[in-house]
Amino acid sequence: MNTTTDNFFENKVMGHPAGLFVLFFTEMWERFSYYGMRAILVIFLTGAILGDNPGWAWETPAALSLLGTYAMLVYLTPLMGGWLADNKIGYRNAVVIGALLMTLGHASMAIETPTALYIGIAFLILGNGFFKPNMTSIISKMYEGHNDKKDGAYNIFYMGVNAGAFLGILLCGWVGEKIGWSFGFGLAGIFMFFGMLQFYFAQSLFGKLGDKPNKIKNKEEALKAAEKTEVKLNKFLTIDYLLIGVFAVSALIFIINDPLSKIGNIQTFNFTIAGMTDSLFFALLAAITFIVLLVIRIPRYTKIERDRMIAFTIFCLFTIFFWAAFEQAAGSLPLYTRDFTNRILEGNSALVFKIIDLIVTIVPLGIITYVLLSLFKQTFKKIGLSNIILGFSFLIVWAIVLYKIYIEFQAHETEVPVTWFAILNSLFIIIFAPLFTKWWDSKFNPPASVKYFLGLALLGIGFAFLAFGARNVPAGAQTASLSMAWLVFAYLFHTLGELCLSPMGLSYLSKLIPARMIAFMFGVYYLAIAIGNKLAHYVGGDIEKITQEYSLSTFFLIFTIIPIAIGFISLVLHPLLKKLMHGVK
Structure with a gap:
């Protein structure tokens, strides 16, 4: 046990420190704002310039180029933000600064002018750099000496990630599409602001954890670490x-x-x-x-280190191809949903959808509210103002949800929002993540190469449903009325693929790479994700061009064939990867 962190376990919520749930809700609001804004960005930019809720009528390549650059930088700036927090400003200050910058970014985007849009995206990129790496750093420090609790802590934390993504897409998407784009962007900023205040006024729970770093202490620890290791460092030439x-x-x-x-x-x-x-x-x-x-x-590097780094680099290459296909969910898939999917429901079909929408909205929100009340019971006396802000933010969420349900049930005809389908990813993760966790913890846990194969193959199968569904859409078609079922199947298989592959990167980073080189290879891994995100929207921007020259089905076949082929390469490389990993499983 670590006596410096034992005090965090004095006030527990669901068996974990109350501070973990402060981080849970802070991260939830940040993911709410990130995914909420992202869900409506491309639809807004490419939307018709005339109508009840006009967009800017941008060309698809332009809109996806902006999204791709934004997504790429979102994965690169945390490298600098993490360094600043470690060496200069501390984790907690970095989180507050990041949240404030992102609040300003969302507020700027709500103005709906080109200059405000670019300023807003710049603030979001910078804010994310401060925020993203330091939330998990606080958890890591909080659980020092309590490794048996750490896996559970991260599971709870990532449920907050998915809860935020779910609510952000659901509410910002609905408000943006049905009421106005400015309100959708603004809503993302409001809850980011609440998340910042809630975290700021809860800092007394963390004691000195995440304070500004002690330079002298850090230097002494670095010298001790250097004395302990007998490995010759690979200096940069x-x-x-x-x-x-x-x-x-x-x-x-x-x-x-x-x-x-x-x-x-x-x-x-x-x-x-x-x-x-x-x-x-x-x-x-x-x-x-x-x-x-x-x-x-x-x-x-020495032979074993060299081989393991080569293995991890190969996994990073697979990661690029995975995210290049998976991230179509933020770019080309919303355009497919808007232009080629029949989203108008009437009669019994409309009623069934309303009931499903009601259940998938109320049940998760009810569970999160229960967690909120559990936190209140343990911490209200100590961080009352933080709790009040958090409670007020949930009252707003419930008000919007109830208003949304009321409006939807009043309508005789239902038009499913374009953004609604994006919530399926978070919903399926919440449903299937526990099953995958049990699988990985069992004796049937497959090796790394098989997990990457499964992730890429399942992703490709998801796109195969879209390609098959669009098989009769002729070349050059600008609209169609395809079944929504193809989207549901696509998101299901994409999510199953994500559960196989996405957690593997950081897991194998910690297993394959020596501690002194983790920073460098962490940068390589994040760079792989960044390249995948940029590549996704660089290629996705050609959806209209490929549809005109070939067909919509051809566009999705590209993302069917390539991931499955790369997945099979992973299987073929299994003997080599096993040898390169030198016993790491």
């Missing part, structure tokens, strides 16, 4: 720094130039090489440079 510089500059040019060229028709360099645009050239240069860096650097 001049060639390493040169490659990192070329990679960083090339990647930055691509990240900036891609949206500039597609949104504002601003060509930063305006050249073509071997048929490649300047954006694609710099993207390829960045990719090649980074691969060369890994090829040069990794062999300089």
Whole structure:
């Protein structure tokens, strides 16, 4: 046991420190705002400029280029935010700063002007960098000496992640589509603001945990760690720094130039090489440079370390392909849902949907409210103001939910919101995550290569449903009335794939990589996710072009064939990966 963290377990909620549930709700509101905004961004940008709730009528490549750059930077800025928290400002200050920046970002986006949009997205990217890495860091510190409780703590925390995603998509999506886009963006900001205040006024629960770092103490710990290890460090050489510089500059040019060229028709360099645009050239240069860096650097480690890092790098490549397909859920899938799906329900069909919507809304919200009341019982005397803010925010949620239900049941005809289908991912995670946890803890727990195969194959099967459903949509069609069932099946299999593959990255990072190199390889892993997100919307932006030249079914076949093929490569590589992992399971 760790006496410095034992006091956190004095006031327990559901067997865990009350502070964990403060983090649970803080993260829930942040995910509410993130997924709520993301759910309506592309539909708003590409929506018709005329009508009751007009959009901006952007071209699809422009809208998805902006989304892709945003999603990419969201996974890169935490590397800097984590470093600042570790070395300068402390975890708790970083969370408050991040939440404040994201609140300002959402508020700016609610203004609905191009300048406000770009400022808002910049604030969201910076705020996410401060916020994202430091919530889990606080949990890690809180549970030092209580490793037997840590898995359960992270499970509870990630339920907060999914609860926030679920409620954010549901409410911001409905408000944005049915009432007005500004209200949808604004709602995301309101709850981010409440999350910040709730966390700020609950800090007394954490004691000195997450305070500004003690530089002298950190230096002493670093020296002790260096004395204990007998491993020769792999120092960065001049060639390493040169490659990192070329990679960083090339990647930055691509990240900036891609949206500039597609949104504002601003060509930063305006050249073509071997048929490649300047954006694609710099993207390829960045990719090649980074691969060369890994090829040069990794062999300089000892044999076992080298082999395990190679195995982890291969897993990172699989990760890129997974997210490049999976993240169509934020870009091309909403467009498919809006333009090619029959979402009008009447009679018994409408009634059945209303009942299903009622159940999937009220039941999760009721469970979360029960957790809220449990937290109140344990902490109201100590952090009353934080509890009041949290309680008030839930009253607003319940008011919006009840108003939504009332409006929907009054309507004779139901038009299912485009964003409603995105809640299925969080819903399926909540349903199936416990089953997968039991599977991984059993004697039937498959090896890494099989998990990556399952994740990629299930993802591909999800897109196969969409490709099959769109098989009769002719080339060039701009609308269709396909069954909503294809979307439900797609989200189900995508989620099952996510449960197989998504948790594996950080798990194998901790198992395969020595502690002194985790920071570098953590950056590699986050870079893989960032590239996957950008690639997803770079390719997804061509949905209209591919549909015009070939067919809608062809577009989804691309995301069927490639993930399944990569999954089979994972299976074929199993003997090699097993050898490279040197006993790590």
